[in-house]
Amino acid sequence: MKIGILTIGNELTSGRIQDTNSALISRAMQEQGWAVARMISVGDDDGAIHDALAHLLARADGVIVTGGLGPTADDITTAAVAKAFGLGLYSDPAVLAHIRSIFEGRGLHWTENNAKQAVFPDGAEIIPNPAGTAAGFALRRERRIVAVIPGVPAEAKRMLFEGVIPLFRNAFPGAALHVETLTFKLFGLPEAAVDDAMADADLAGLGVGIGFYPNFPENHLVLTVREASAERAAEKLREARKRVEARLGKHIFAMGDETLAGNVARRMTERKLTLAVAESCTGGLITDRLTDIPGSSAFLERGFVTYSNAAKTALLGIPETVIREHGAVSAETARLMAEGARKSAGTDLGIAVTGVAGPSGGTEAKPVGTVFIALADGGKTVCRPHAFRWDRRRNKVFASQAALLMIWRHLTGELRNDG
């Protein structure tokens, strides 16, 4: 089964807004085992919509259209699609009543242009909008189906999964395969090294697709199986997972929707451990990522952003002589920062980062991207040097990732105490 996607709006063709719906829809189609043949974007232009729709209908079994369903004059999708199909328009009383009730419920003033959102092509199947006033609709012609939904991403997403996909599955029952995917999240391993490691795994022979997707600062490895039965799909994926884990296990820090910060938070909380963070070049990004996780107050006691040397001395007890002799960016300072944060907070663990984020501040001995990360647990303090080669923001992101990974490896017992 082939799919075409048409996204409509001047905000797209002018580059003002990034079209995220096409990627969302194509990913969902992939998950259904349906191939996306074309994705087209056009402005709010009658002729262009007509032309693009004809192009897609000649090349796809199902076409999904988003955008241009609003109440204002530039929202012309419904009329343009009706015209392309040679259909008239009608106003649906039930939808009109529903829109009016939304306005009343929100205490909004009703203006007549809102009635436009209750207008559909003759014979359209209405796709309800559980999150807004713009209902969608579907039209069928010669074993092909077109579904039209709003462009607002949150509404498009719900209506895609609750309306469009069930409609397409019914329209093309034979086309539905059980598609299962499994995502492994890795950090610090280039694509070529993953390729190399997986070379003898023969996933192709197993009938499992493998994809490798950079997702800064992480790399995601995605397995995909398409099978007639859910059982067979799950079975293949289990075997493939074993083969991946045997080869890349130590580089995997999360699966599927898990995140590195989320896994650190969960493990810290489960083990009733507490953490203090001392950041210099990452500037608060580590605690920002950890505090994105609900419930992080269970383990995160405090963070220090010791941007000045005076702050490092006053808050973490780093002797001025250490900073003078070894530098604020040094293994010695990083270790004392981790130990000082831990001691100040009375926590189980202390993690510290100090480095040169750039673009200036680098020296020959310590160029931009030099970062030291230390973890103190009250026993030995481990410190790791890093040499990142990105711009300021990405050096910060990489350093925060490496620091979280260091905590994660400590928690999983993989952090060697060789520092």
Added chain:
Amino acid sequence: MKIGILTIGNELTSGRIQDTNSALISRAMQEQGWAVARMISVGDDDGAIHDALAHLLARADGVIVTGGLGPTADDITTAAVAKAFGLGLYSDPAVLAHIRSIFEGRGLHWTENNAKQAVFPDGAEIIPNPAGTAAGFALRRERRIVAVIPGVPAEAKRMLFEGVIPLFRNAFPGAALHVETLTFKLFGLPEAAVDDAMADADLAGLGVGIGFYPNFPENHLVLTVREASAERAAEKLREARKRVEARLGKHIFAMGDETLAGNVARRMTERKLTLAVAESCTGGLITDRLTDIPGSSAFLERGFVTYSNAAKTALLGIPETVIREHGAVSAETARLMAEGARKSAGTDLGIAVTGVAGPSGGTEAKPVGTVFIALADGGKTVCRPHAFRWDRRRNKVFASQAALLMIWRHLTGELRNDG
């Protein structure tokens, strides 16, 4: 002049990667005064590339193609475009030597498949790649021009501005209008209120386009003029700017490429002021945003992420009785946090945020989204209550934005000392 954009890659049609090139290119075209007629994405498929290219060539004067110029077997763009134009292929010795020199310079092992990146359609004009090994090329046919560049966004961007746009301007000299845009960045004002405020400005009568674009957590107002002469465009924009500033001036915190954090950093540095930050619910996000600005160590002395009550007491000197009586989320605590941070660091200013980010932790009196932000300057301490209504991450982002805006308003003298 009409433009077509074709982005190529299975990673796009599978939804694995968000296509950012289409938005980048369409925005650049808009800035040149050229209209984007269609944007199409297809997979790495010979027939689909041919078909989409023919569709675009029938509807546009210039077509920009990205992706599929790599060295591996699935990179088929060059061959597919040559086939679509009925052209043979040749290997360019100068490009081949250049690619080999890049490999040598990086100490990389040369494999023969890399020679593929020196192959071009007969008669192609080569578009150099200053950032990588994949050169681009252009072909002309019957007053139409096709330019092909790599899909890697950083390379695509440089080659677009340094190669493709100059080529198109030469090919269609009459098509170039002077297009000037001006972006106003606002916070905390809904679209309807902006509409209302601008209703009597008559920018349309002036021939200036106005667009309003939500850009979480900010709102951007963009003026656009297209004129034959640069002087006339600038003149119209000056007049339009006056009208916008007269109506919305106090909500504008940045213009064009400026950012709120960047403007705060610049003004703090210019005035030789120093800052300490105390964060609870924002978890380090404020210092993270400030330290994204190069040179922020000139004014940012330190930050505290006082996530626990013990940390608030130990580091900022908040009496336990205040937290017990008023709560950690209270105006009283926020004020003392700002004053405590300022005093601890010995800085000119102290800013503090405490609140309930959610999803849990809310009470009837202080629901999720309740946030207090205080600014201390050694004289009076100003505190503002907020009630955000987003999810956890967006409550954090909104709170950090409100805090940075509070510093900005203090620096511009707009912060009323009524707190």
